[in-house]
Amino acid sequence: MPEGTMNQGIGASVRRKEDKKFITGKGRYTDDINRNGQLYAYFIRSDVAHANIKNINVNAAAKCEGVVAVYTGEDIAADGIGGPICGWTPTNRDGSAPKEPPHPLLAVGKVRYVGDHIAVVIAESLEAAQAASEKIVIDLDNLPAVVDPATAIGNTQIHDEMDDNVYFDWELGDETATADALGGADKVIELTVTNNRVIPNAIEPRAAVAEYDEIEDRYTLYTSSQNPHLTRLVMAAFMMQIPESKLHVVAPDVGGGFGSKIYIYPEEAVCTWAAKKLRKPVKWTADRTQAFLGDAHGRDHVNKVKLGLDKNNKIVGLRVDTIANLGAYLSAFSMVTPTYLHGTLLSGCYDIPAIYTNVKGVCTTTVNVDAYRGAGRPEATYLLERTMDYAARQIGMDPAEFRRINFIPKDAFPYQTAVALQYDIGDYEPALDKAMEMIDYANFGSRQAEAAKRGKYRGIGLSSYIEACGIAPSAVVGTLGARVGLYESAVVRVDPTGTISVFTGAHSHGQGHDTTFAQIVADKLGVPIDSIDIVHGDTDRIPFGMGTYGSRSLAVGGTAISKAVDKVIEKGKIIAAHMMEAAETDLEFKDGKFTVAGTDKEKSFGEIALSAYVPHNFPHDRLEPGLEETAFYDPLNFTYPAGTHICEVEIDPATGVVDIVDWAACDDFGNLINPMIVEGQVHGGIAQGVGQALLENAHYNEDGQLLTASYMDYCMPRADNLPSLKIDYTVTACTHNDLGVKGCGEAGAIASPPAVINAIVDALSVVGVTDMSMPATTEKIWRAINDATAKAAE
Amino acid sequence: MYATTYAKAKDVADAVSQLKGADEGKLLAGGQTLIPTLKQRLASSDCLIDLSDAGLSGISDEGGSIRIGAMTRHVEVETSEMVKKAIPALAALASGIGDRQVRNCGTIGGSVANNDPSACYPSALLALGATVHTDRRDIAAGDYFTGMFETALDEDEVITAVSFPKPEAASYVKFPNPASRYAMVGVFVAKTSSGVAVAVTGAGQDGVFRHGGLEAALNSSFSAESIDSVAVDDSVLMSDMHASADYRAHLITQMTKRAVAAC
Numbered sequence A: 001m002p003e004g005t006m007n008q009g010i011g012a013s014v015r016r017k018e019d020k021k022f023i024t025g026k027g028r029y030t031d032d033i034n035r036n037g038q039l040y041a042y043f044i045r046s047d048v049a050h051a052n053i054k055n056i057n058v059n060a061a062a063k064c065e066g067v068v069a070v071y072t073g074e075d076i077a078a079d080g081i082g083g084p085i086c087g088w089t090p091t092n093r094d095g096s097a098p099k100e101p102p103h104p105l106l107a108v109g110k111v112r113y114v115g116d117h118i119a120v121v122i123a124e125s126l127e128a129a130q131a132a133s134e135k136i137v138i139d140l141d142n143l144p145a146v147v148d149p150a151t152a153i154g155n156t157q158i159h160d161e162m163d164d165n166v167y168f169d170w171e172l173g174d175e176t177a178t179a180d181a182l183g184g185a186d187k188v189i190e191l192t193v194t195n196n197r198v199i200p201n202a203i204e205p206r207a208a209v210a211e212y213d214e215i216e217d218r219y220t221l222y223t224s225s226q227n228p229h230l231t232r233l234v235m236a237a238f239m240m241q242i243p244e245s246k247l248h249v250v251a252p253d254v255g256g257g258f259g260s261k262i263y264i265y266p267e268e269a270v271c272t273w274a275a276k277k278l279r280k281p282v283k284w285t286a287d288r289t290q291a292f293l294g295d296a297h298g299r300d301h302v303n304k305v306k307l308g309l310d311k312n313n314k315i316v317g318l319r320v321d322t323i324a325n326l327g328a329y330l331s332a333f334s335m336v337t338p339t340y341l342h343g344t345l346l347s348g349c350y351d352i353p354a355i356y357t358n359v360k361g362v363c364t365t366t367v368n369v370d371a372y373r374g375a376g377r378p379e380a381t382y383l384l385e386r387t388m389d390y391a392a393r394q395i396g397m398d399p400a401e402f403r404r405i406n407f408i409p410k411d412a413f414p415y416q417t418a419v420a421l422q423y424d425i426g427d428y429e430p431a432l433d434k435a436m437e438m439i440d441y442a443n444f445g446s447r448q449a450e451a452a453k454r455g456k457y458r459g460i461g462l463s464s465y466i467e468a469c470g471i472a473p474s475a476v477v478g479t480l481g482a483r484v485g486l487y488e489s490a491v492v493r494v495d496p497t498g499t500i501s502v503f504t505g506a507h508s509h510g511q512g513h514d515t516t517f518a519q520i521v522a523d524k525l526g527v528p529i530d531s532i533d534i535v536h537g538d539t540d541r542i543p544f545g546m547g548t549y550g551s552r553s554l555a556v557g558g559t560a561i562s563k564a565v566d567k568v569i570e571k572g573k574i575i576a577a578h579m580m581e582a583a584e585t586d587l588e589f590k591d592g593k594f595t596v597a598g599t600d601k602e603k604s605f606g607e608i609a610l611s612a613y614v615p616h617n618f619p620h621d622r623l624e625p626g627l628e629e630t631a632f633y634d635p636l637n638f639t640y641p642a643g644t645h646i647c648e649v650e651i652d653p654a655t656g657v658v659d660i661v662d663w664a665a666c667d668d669f670g671n672l673i674n675p676m677i678v679e680g681q682v683h684g685g686i687a688q689g690v691g692q693a694l695l696e697n698a699h700y701n702e703d704g705q706l707l708t709a710s711y712m713d714y715c716m717p718r719a720d721n722l723p724s725l726k727i728d729y730t731v732t733a734c735t736h737n738d739l740g741v742k743g744c745g746e747a748g749a750i751a752s753p754p755a756v757i758n759a760i761v762d763a764l765s766v767v768g769v770t771d772m773s774m775p776a777t778t779e780k781i782w783r784a785i786n787d788a789t790a791k792a793a794e
Numbered sequence B: 001m002y003a004t005t006y007a008k009a010k011d012v013a014d015a016v017s018q019l020k021g022a023d024e025g026k027l028l029a030g031g032q033t034l035i036p037t038l039k040q041r042l043a044s045s046d047c048l049i050d051l052s053d054a055g056l057s058g059i060s061d062e063g064g065s066i067r068i069g070a071m072t073r074h075v076e077v078e079t080s081e082m083v084k085k086a087i088p089a090l091a092a093l094a095s096g097i098g099d100r101q102v103r104n105c106g107t108i109g110g111s112v113a114n115n116d117p118s119a120c121y122p123s124a125l126l127a128l129g130a131t132v133h134t135d136r137r138d139i140a141a142g143d144y145f146t147g148m149f150e151t152a153l154d155e156d157e158v159i160t161a162v163s164f165p166k167p168e169a170a171s172y173v174k175f176p177n178p179a180s181r182y183a184m185v186g187v188f189v190a191k192t193s194s195g196v197a198v199a200v201t202g203a204g205q206d207g208v209f210r211h212g213g214l215e216a217a218l219n220s221s222f223s224a225e226s227i228d229s230v231a232v233d234d235s236v237l238m239s240d241m242h243a244s245a246d247y248r249a250h251l252i253t254q255m256t257k258r259a260v261a262a263c
């Protein structure tokens, strides 16, 4: 590599270019944006879970000082504005379409969860809007709340369009073959696995600043989003019913999303609509309570699992019946998350000849549930890895060994699962072996004995996971009910002086794209990363892109960049051949130089860039001037990161406190572009998974009140909940993208919850505990020990 | 937040007269509890009277006791050599309150005035037999805490300091609520010339309380084992999504054992 680019290319742990602004507090978030004469929106939310609206009287509020307007659902309906839509719908097992009841931006006739939007006050200050909101008189006729997904079906009806509270009833796999396999199995292991409901908690709450330009007849919306083009498309075409080009969406610096900022929520749309009505910019920023109540929650599944084994303990069949709580309304990915992102992953890393799953998506009077870091795949991994562990215990086999004999063998790839996916490549044993070595699995027994001397129960738990990410092939997802394409786009613009701007459709909200994407370009073009700017998040600047979720930015967006760079190099070669009077076939490009094979002729990348824009000596007969290329990349398959995480815990039986004492993670993400950033993603993912396993829970009481609506009650993981993590990798390069990369953003959150719970169950197995639900709170553990001890004494 | 005004009191008398003059005046100490409740419009006040310049901070050794001014921040108690020497359990308690930011702002007066049922200080006051000094009187800790968020203070009464008699030995052990990290159960055990006192916070339906049964057992034999046979009645304990009453009762026993062992 030339001077200045050393250690900046693919594989280098380059420090994140974007961190300076973030750690010095110079990030520019939506709430930092203020427009002249802006008004402030304050939403009045339902404080009951389920009720008919008898009357809303806004007269007194509208007369308050500083108030410009008060709107209700009727005003929205009168203007024909639509609500959020579902972006991906599976087909019911009887062939019918799922139910998609409307989601009005402001409630019409009924409220369906605590936090449902009833009205909005728009005023000259937030204080005035808030004060006026207290003058709105809302007359409600309460209906019973429906909170528990397990009993939601056939309970009090929530939507007119759905008499049984079932949005969809979907299946995947061969039911008969699976029944036969289970029928003929030597043993059938049965377990009910509940995946607790969690709240995303992005550090930056959602926000919107909307304005309308009367002269241009054009809207601009600044919003905290993971996918500005998706927001523009849905809002223009389905909600506002305006030409797409008349809506400009900017997602500036965004402080985390974890999935919750994929969706288009009522607040953003109402602000945009009101900005035109009032001819003034309208701003709204959620406070933390609103984020708890209003951001789409995650998980919330109940699964009944049956796993059949033959006499050699090889898996012969798996059946999973799932009830997924989708909450009061559907949002963009709420139906695909528990179906195609869940059922398709049920084979895990294992060779399972017959699998069948039925998933019912149910409606409850709780906020909507949608994709949350991992989206469906953590739920699938959790139920499978819990069942694997439970089964190993039942048959008296070491859980590592039980996994090993059931792994898809290395030479079986590409491997067609029984649930639609074809894994291109993988090798699961080396990751298991390495993780076991990292944590010294072999000597666990002596550590356990030593802990016992101190009165502690020590346990070890494994989780071997796979995920399908790099979401992904449009043709495939289209046949599965997706209403969008899932390619990614990139424009690579080389300036006359050789600096480079990369415009990407992916969106960075913590992932480090400014650095990782620049490294790809630097590596390929042999230029320093400081000469590369990554531009994202602004629909007026970037090509149409699908945004960031599903660990897709690098595998899909990064590949698009790589392809656009290839086009730049190809064009550069033609220019260079012309300038050096050589045959194109003799041209080589390496380390930032175009050379003619077998000669000492060379042109630097900068010289070629200049001549592309000052085309005095230029192959005009073959090329247009300029050096700017676009690529859209639509992959042929998902990518399949996999690996093994092992967690070791120590439990204090006197209190139930769990201490995670060690953690080994060995992941296969394919090639790594920036190992430091990858490690950071793994750390964050593990922390989030540990949060779900031990601490986090969205707790609705039976009246449908969210009791965990602040950090006083909702427990986020902190640094002291985690040990120093041991992270390592194996590499099988993805076979179908240019970079050989797979994606790492969600893996930690997918792998970790079962590792924690399996370790806890292992620790408590000394007193006879066989199962534990998430979050494994200290009280649950204390009670499990008591109950098991009492049972043993009987 | 509802609109309000802000003024600094120059001394205690000024604070009292400003309080009397306002409709809904509120004393502002570290603001760690008051400001969030105002921001969420759970409370309103027409006048915030800031005590930071009222001369109420500082720690002094009064011979038999340590006197801590109402505006003394948790961090000052945590790091005070005087407190660490005379009542190390009190410095340790202060070091376990909230996080660094909270300890840099929060005050003992604010904590004691607020009497949050999960706060740490009230257990120290009760177990050590402290005295709450106000602008008009001295109140014994045993008479001061009257229920959840309730105290013996009059509407316009200002705490000026708290005096803690020096114990022979003392220890505070807290089992934190995992989310808030306030006490889910906190037990302060103090050994003084008049016997052993055990005060429990975070658990009682009426806020902080002393546990007679545990005290009796420890008075007869000051050892962790001596309380094995003591029943902790859970019918007077809080039960919520974080911990049910029987678990809290169990934790009271466990935390008491640990506190005794650490004395």
Ligand SMILES: Cc1cc2nc3c(=O)[nH]c(=O)nc-3n(C[C@H](O)[C@H](O)[C@H](O)COP(=O)(O)OP(=O)(O)OC[C@H]3O[C@@H](n4cnc5c(N)ncnc54)[C@H](O)[C@@H]3O)c2cc1C
Pocket (backbone or CB within 6 Å): B026, B027, B028, B029, B030, B031, B032, B033, B034, B035, B051, B070, B071, B074, B096, B097, B098, B099, B102, B105, B106, B107, B108, B109, B110, B111, B113, B114, B118, B119, B120, B121, B157, B158, B159, B160, B180, B181, B182, B183
């Ligand atoms: C994140 C967080 C974590 C915390 N964790 C803990 C914990 O683990 N343990 C714990 O014990 N506490 C905890 N606290 C509480 C904190 O330590 C403070 O003690 C508490 O918030 C009140 O003190 P303050 O000085 O901030 O009072 P303020 O908030 O200013 O006032 C509280 C109330 O007391 C009144 N008041 C203040 N001073 C006086 C006075 N001199 N006379 C009469 N009335 C007065 C005020 O009018 C107000 O009503 C935590 C707080 C936060 C924000």
